[in-house]
Amino acid sequence: MLQVATDPMHQFQVTRLFDLHIGGVDISFTNSALFMVIGVLLIIGFFAWALSRPQTVPSRKQSLAEIWYGFVAGIVKDVNHEDGKPFVPLVFTIFSFIFVANMLGMLPNAFTSTSHIVVTGTMAIFTFLLVVVIGVWKNGFKFLKVFVPSGVPWYILWFVVIIEIFSFLSRPLSLGMRLFANMLGGHVALKVFAGFVPQLILGLGFIGGAMATVLVMPLVIGVTALELLVAFLQAYVFAILTCVYLNDALHPGGH
């Protein structure tokens, strides 16, 4: 009982909700998949509800949806200017999915699907491949200019090119690892601090434990507030990096 209550890694356990094997491939429906489906349904449901009767002068619920969409459109406009317009829905989807998945993970007993590298890595590799495909499709061989920044003296250029190649190839790794590591680390810290409470009660008895808990509680609330900030910030960072990488695909060598 205490083991489950205080083990900080227990919350990341992926469990099968029902088994499903097709052709020897295990595609069982897990709690991770369940929370991703809940997240997607929440987003679709919210926007369907908020934009059910759109008006020129928006109602409160419509404003909320417009602020959300306008925020993401603002990111794309800041980074990609006018060229980024076709990518607003893509960045909006990525941002909303990560944001809602992170926020769902903050609920007690909920599963954080973004705390698994399978999920974040898939999104990162998708973004990386998209950038390469769009870059080659729009620029052809000129896309290789992404490795050759303009305005660098020739005697140092060869070295800069090597660094640029490595930094380009490490993008999917850092993009996926950042979200995964932040969600994992944050939730472990949250659980460790929360785990002080049952340990104090076991160690000091009920009365002493309850009194000590009063001291621990502000700390736990503070860490929870910080986690809420991180949940938003990581979705924002993922969206802004997607925009920056897309900018490389649209204008290679322009940085």
Place this chain on the structure above:
Amino acid sequence: MEGLNLIAAGLACVAMAGAGIGVGTIFGNYLQAAIRNPSAAQAQFGNLIFGFAVTEALGIFGFAIALILIYAPPG
């Protein structure tokens, strides 16, 4: 060997100190500049987050190496 891997994993976390210095420098300088010229601060917020993310990636690479050393140790 098992113990050495754990020590190495701990040492890999030194990368986080560097990332901490870098992230602190970025936010500190942003705050300083934002106080000097608050009207220009909002326009640079995207750059701030981008610099933060790129700097933080180096700390995360250290974390990745620590994970590899613990869960998939070489040899």
